[in-house]
Amino acid sequence: MGGPPGLPFAGIPPEMQPRVEKLLDREPKHPKSTAGFSHVRGPQRPFTLGRFLRPHWLALAAGVAMVAVETLTQQAGPLLTQQAIDQGVVKGKTGVVVTISLLYLATVILNGIVTWLRTAFTGRLGQQLMKEIRVRVFSHIQRLSLDFFTEEKAGRIMTRMTSDIEALSDLLQDGIINLAVQGFTLLIVMVVIFTYNVRLALVVVLAVVPVMTVMTLWFRSASEKTYGRVRERIADVMADLQESLSGIRIVAAYNRQRFNNVKHRNIVGDHMEANVDSARVAAVYGPGTDFVGSAGQAIVLFVGGWMVLHHTLTVGELTAFVLYLSAFFAPIQQLVQLYNTYQSGQAAIVKLRDLLATEPSVPEETEAEELPLIDGAIRLEHVTFGYDPARPVLRDIDLQIAAGETFAFVGPTGAGKSTVAKLVTRFYDPTEGRVLVDGHDLRHVSLGSLRRQLGVVPQEPFLFAGSIRDNIAFAAPDASDDEVLEACRVVGIDELVARLPDGIHTPVFERGSSLSSGERQLLALARAFLAQPRVLILDEATSSLDLRSEAVIEHALDVLLEGRTAIIIAHRLSTAMRANRIGVVLDGRIAELGSHDELVAAGGLYAEMYATWISHSGEHTPAA
Ligand SMILES: Nc1ncnc2c1ncn2[C@@H]1O[C@H](COP(=O)(O)OP(=O)(O)OP(=O)(O)O)[C@@H](O)[C@H]1O
Numbered sequence: 001m002g003g004p005p006g007l008p009f010a011g012i013p014p015e016m017q018p019r020v021e022k023l024l025d026r027e028p029k030h031p032k033s034t035a036g037f038s039h040v041r042g043p044q045r046p047f048t049l050g051r052f053l054r055p056h057w058l059a060l061a062a063g064v065a066m067v068a069v070e071t072l073t074q075q076a077g078p079l080l081t082q083q084a085i086d087q088g089v090v091k092g093k094t095g096v097v098v099t100i101s102l103l104y105l106a107t108v109i110l111n112g113i114v115t116w117l118r119t120a121f122t123g124r125l126g127q128q129l130m131k132e133i134r135v136r137v138f139s140h141i142q143r144l145s146l147d148f149f150t151e152e153k154a155g156r157i158m159t160r161m162t163s164d165i166e167a168l169s170d171l172l173q174d175g176i177i178n179l180a181v182q183g184f185t186l187l188i189v190m191v192v193i194f195t196y197n198v199r200l201a202l203v204v205v206l207a208v209v210p211v212m213t214v215m216t217l218w219f220r221s222a223s224e225k226t227y228g229r230v231r232e233r234i235a236d237v238m239a240d241l242q243e244s245l246s247g248i249r250i251v252a253a254y255n256r257q258r259f260n261n262v263k264h265r266n267i268v269g270d271h272m273e274a275n276v277d278s279a280r281v282a283a284v285y286g287p288g289t290d291f292v293g294s295a296g297q298a299i300v301l302f303v304g305g306w307m308v309l310h311h312t313l314t315v316g317e318l319t320a321f322v323l324y325l326s327a328f329f330a331p332i333q334q335l336v337q338l339y340n341t342y343q344s345g346q347a348a349i350v351k352l353r354d355l356l357a358t359e360p361s362v363p364e365e366t367e368a369e370e371l372p373l374i375d376g377a378i379r380l381e382h383v384t385f386g387y388d389p390a391r392p393v394l395r396d397i398d399l400q401i402a403a404g405e406t407f408a409f410v411g412p413t414g415a416g417k418s419t420v421a422k423l424v425t426r427f428y429d430p431t432e433g434r435v436l437v438d439g440h441d442l443r444h445v446s447l448g449s450l451r452r453q454l455g456v457v458p459q460e461p462f463l464f465a466g467s468i469r470d471n472i473a474f475a476a477p478d479a480s481d482d483e484v485l486e487a488c489r490v491v492g493i494d495e496l497v498a499r500l501p502d503g504i505h506t507p508v509f510e511r512g513s514s515l516s517s518g519e520r521q522l523l524a525l526a527r528a529f530l531a532q533p534r535v536l537i538l539d540e541a542t543s544s545l546d547l548r549s550e551a552v553i554e555h556a557l558d559v560l561l562e563g564r565t566a567i568i569i570a571h572r573l574s575t576a577m578r579a580n581r582i583g584v585v586l587d588g589r590i591a592e593l594g595s596h597d598e599l600v601a602a603g604g605l606y607a608e609m610y611a612t613w614i615s616h617s618g619e620h621t622p623a624a
């Protein structure tokens, strides 16, 4: 593997070296990103279009300058036609006709080139801006605390990242530049026709502008409503689709396909109706303005023709008028379309602003200290906590877990065991009281330095689409293959890995859907093992395992937990009873506390649970 970096093979024949280098030169450069991540966000003012665009004003100004040249060259056509007719055709001067035609051709070519450059330039600029906003929203979402993701539907967050950002992209890419083009066109046309003939220009303006204004005002309010509805309905379609897809197994198992079809059909039907409504509005407005425009041309032809006959207008000017008239209507129609783009872009900005203004509920202090290497003494000091502060889940818990101790939480479902684990990892802050690690209040230490020293195996382990290796080395990406294999061996999935076609490089697909849930738990354990954390938190980490695998894990745990603090949450008493101390959580309080023997002797809830367990496992002790 001594070849140059970036090449999948080792040796290159010398005669091919120059060509390879040439190829490498042409490779797009993806320099190692310097983008970092910080939990603390600098002081930031609300997200607005102005603030977002301000740093790019130079590029935007360049775009507008190009637009100006583009529009000028575009609108030179009718003017040159008028000159050719009046100065050349009418007076019979061939030279003038030829010169002006060539000039016309030159403006067309110039216009083509400038339009090409401008489109490429603004396209690129728009994409850069989109990338910037996508990264900004994404890193903000990463910064938010768990409660945000509990309350906000994933589908809605996805909508922010897709349809809202696209609406903003439309506004930036087409909207703003088009606004410049059309506004500029309108201005030029007005100036030119009034210079030609004030009376005829006034006829145009008076005949056409009032009708257009009324139609446009109607269209604006009508389309605003229908467009808003279309956007809401598409969000419904997306949400239903997403939920149906992620629940597809349950849907199939309970034969809910027909029901789901009906539901989706209704949602899609609503979406269709909203679109039909907006199409109806457009169907009136688009052809309507066309009609007014053509009627305007007829009026100009009539009035202008009369003026030509009475020698107050030249033939060329009449031609230019008719030509400019179409150039006069196109921008008005466009501007109204743009109004829609502007509306939805503005709505998207408001939604993104709200999202970007959401503060993490578990913030990192600006002055947060780096937690030094910890021994792992954990203290919950009169901790009261509720997801909804009005309904406490944990009440006044006061508990000290010594460094190096293995502490087990047991208790009925919903008692609050996982919640304790979430407080120790500072996914939430206690409503009252403090959580301390080695005497440091978690509120005052940086989240990074805390979580780096914690290993968590949650109740529902999550695997990412990627290889087994990627998933195990998640917390330690630089680990060697041997270290990953060792972690596999410790938790006892080495046999499974050996059976797989590509070993640890075998992909596990989204959420590890190609593995059994026991295998997923083992992978999650291997991930925690490899990270070698100072404090290990296992939340029902072995609940899906058979007894033999559990025995393997327990043996491995004995090794791993040497000199480390561990919090183990377990329904199986066989796991819990190995801990130094056990806390029985009941109704958000620690009802009993002590070693296994002490608790059995005390004859309380734990002793009862133990007795039940013994009698059951006595009946059907597995052959293992
Ligand atoms: N994100 C949340 N938002 C609101 N309430 C929650 C949330 N998570 C848990 N709860 C509630 O808090 C209580 C304690 O939940 P917790 O997950 O700590 O229970 P547990 O003891 O771990 O139960 P289990 O043994 O089933 O895992 C439950 O009544 C639950 O309904």
Ligand SMILES: [Mg+2]
Residues within 6 Å of the ligand: 417, 418, 419, 459, 539
């Ligand atoms: Mg739990």
